[in-house]
Amino acid sequence: MATKGQYTYEWPRPMVTVDAIVFCNAASGTKVLLIKRGKEPHKGQWAFPGGFLELDEELVDGAKRELFEETGLKGVELEQFHSFGDIGRDPRGRLITVSFMGFVDSELPVKGSDDAEQAKWFDINDLPEKLAFDHDLVAEKAINTLKAMKTKKDDELSKIDRLNWAWRTSRVLQIANRIGVFDVLSNKPLFAEQISSKCKTDAELTERLLMACAALGLLTKDRGQYHNSDMANTYLVKGKKSYQGNMIAHSSWVRTRWDDIENTICNEPANAKTKQHYNFIMAMDNIANTLRIDFFLNSIDLSGRESLLDVGGGPGSYSIAACKKYPQLKAVVFDLKETIAIAKKVIDREGMAKQVDTIEGSWEAKTYGSGFDVVLLSNIMHGKNSHAPMKLKKAYDALDPGGLLAVQEFLLDDNKDGPLIAALFNMMVGAFSQSELIEVISQAGFTNTKIVSLKEDVGSGWITAIKPQI
Numbered sequence: 001m002a003t004k005g006q007y008t009y010e011w012p013r014p015m016v017t018v019d020a021i022v023f024c025n026a027a028s029g030t031k032v033l034l035i036k037r038g039k040e041p042h043k044g045q046w047a048f049p050g051g052f053l054e055l056d057e058e059l060v061d062g063a064k065r066e067l068f069e070e071t072g073l074k075g076v077e078l079e080q081f082h083s084f085g086d087i088g089r090d091p092r093g094r095l096i097t098v099s100f101m102g103f104v105d106s107e108l109p110v111k112g113s114d115d116a117e118q119a120k121w122f123d124i125n126d127l128p129e130k131l132a133f134d135h136d137l138v139a140e141k142a143i144n145t146l147k148a149m150k151t152k153k154d155d156e157l158s159k160i161d162r163l164n165w166a167w168r169t170s171r172v173l174q175i176a177n178r179i180g181v182f183d184v185l186s187n188k189p190l191f192a193e194q195i196s197s198k199c200k201t202d203a204e205l206t207e208r209l210l211m212a213c214a215a216l217g218l219l220t221k222d223r224g225q226y227h228n229s230d231m232a233n234t235y236l237v238k239g240k241k242s243y244q245g246n247m248i249a250h251s252s253w254v255r256t257r258w259d260d261i262e263n264t265i266c267n268e269p270a271n272a273k274t275k276q277h278y279n280f281i282m283a284m285d286n287i288a289n290t291l292r293i294d295f296f297l298n299s300i301d302l303s304g305r306e307s308l309l310d311v312g313g314g315p316g317s318y319s320i321a322a323c324k325k326y327p328q329l330k331a332v333v334f335d336l337k338e339t340i341a342i343a344k345k346v347i348d349r350e351g352m353a354k355q356v357d358t359i360e361g362s363w364e365a366k367t368y369g370s371g372f373d374v375v376l377l378s379n380i381m382h383g384k385n386s387h388a389p390m391k392l393k394k395a396y397d398a399l400d401p402g403g404l405l406a407v408q409e410f411l412l413d414d415n416k417d418g419p420l421i422a423a424l425f426n427m428m429v430g431a432f433s434q435s436e437l438i439e440v441i442s443q444a445g446f447t448n449t450k451i452v453s454l455k456e457d458v459g460s461g462w463i464t465a466i467k468p469q470i
Ligand SMILES: C[S@@+](CC[C@H](N)C(=O)[O-])C[C@H]1O[C@@H](n2cnc3c(N)ncnc32)[C@H](O)[C@@H]1O
Pocket: 281, 284, 285, 288, 311, 312, 313, 314, 315, 317, 334, 335, 336, 339, 361, 362, 363, 364, 377, 378, 379, 380
């Protein structure tokens, strides 16, 4: 019998195996690594890499060793996620397996060896019919865990995003309250110019404000005219019993005191110019890495494309992601000198200097070069003051015939009353509606101009177009 400190047990006793469930975020979807068993039991069936734990190794080391021995994958961080011990789960005896999960960025090359005849990545929605042992159960549990982790991450990110940008929606409400939008609309609907004339406010900005109010549900927009929503009529019109306008005005004033708190609490001056630029460019990288890269890769097919020009490419996040997915692709990030200095660091951070190059230049320059088969214009054509036709003409000239233009932009819907993020962005910077941007792109000579995808939670969409063959 066992005594403390001894590892000799009388058989039969439960024994321990360890499994490694490794997922990768492939552009075509999430995949998981399986091996085809080369030995009985379950010879020829697919299973997770794994095997018996040695007496002198920690659980995680056993899982890493088995992963390497059976697939050649090394250096993957593994974390224990569950143990499986149903009686009868393994025909060899009472075997309890401890399962580990890990993640890799892409479909790394794998090769079956040791107990494995083959190793292969499988789409998580298209796993082989019947996995060995109880690995169907393991797969189900692991995939559910993965989905729950993703949902948690999405929820947390959107919470952070809401917290970060909450002031924009409150500013819309406070400014509309201050200029009296809801009062002038209390009796009848009006067009934007009538409202700005009654409120004695700047016509263009007022119209943008009205769009944002509509996106927030404070107003509705019907055939160009704005109406108070029921909620606005109840709480935001002077003289109503439940009127909140004074509280909103008070809050607007208190907000300025909060700005003072920020300045008082900090010992260094806020927003020194270079820091501001760095934050602006790295903000693009932050959002790309959390919300937008998958959206980009799932929207834009670059199969067979070899050279990509990323105009105003900022930190280079999209070029980097494209080159990681398409190893044949070479990209050039074209941007201002101070931005390229940042992009170079991001490219190095990602180890992509062999595929992603940079050019310092301005989009005002005569040309963007030539001979590219993809041009990316991501978030550099914000509405009608963004010189979009000039940028599109030079993008057209830079492309070979048959070349692909891929444009990412904040896009208002054609009624210009949403989506909210595009309407808020439009308040300060500007945004095209979907059909306006399609029109501007087509006018530059492109064909097949179409929206390939829209993502409401980031308020943007991808449009593609082709430079026609001559
Ligand atoms: C909103 S960021 C977009 C960055 C990147 N395309 C993305 O989607 O993440 C705009 C970019 O335009 C660049 N930019 C501004 N003025 C420019 C100019 N005159 N010529 C080239 N790039 C410029 C900025 O440096 C910045 O990287």
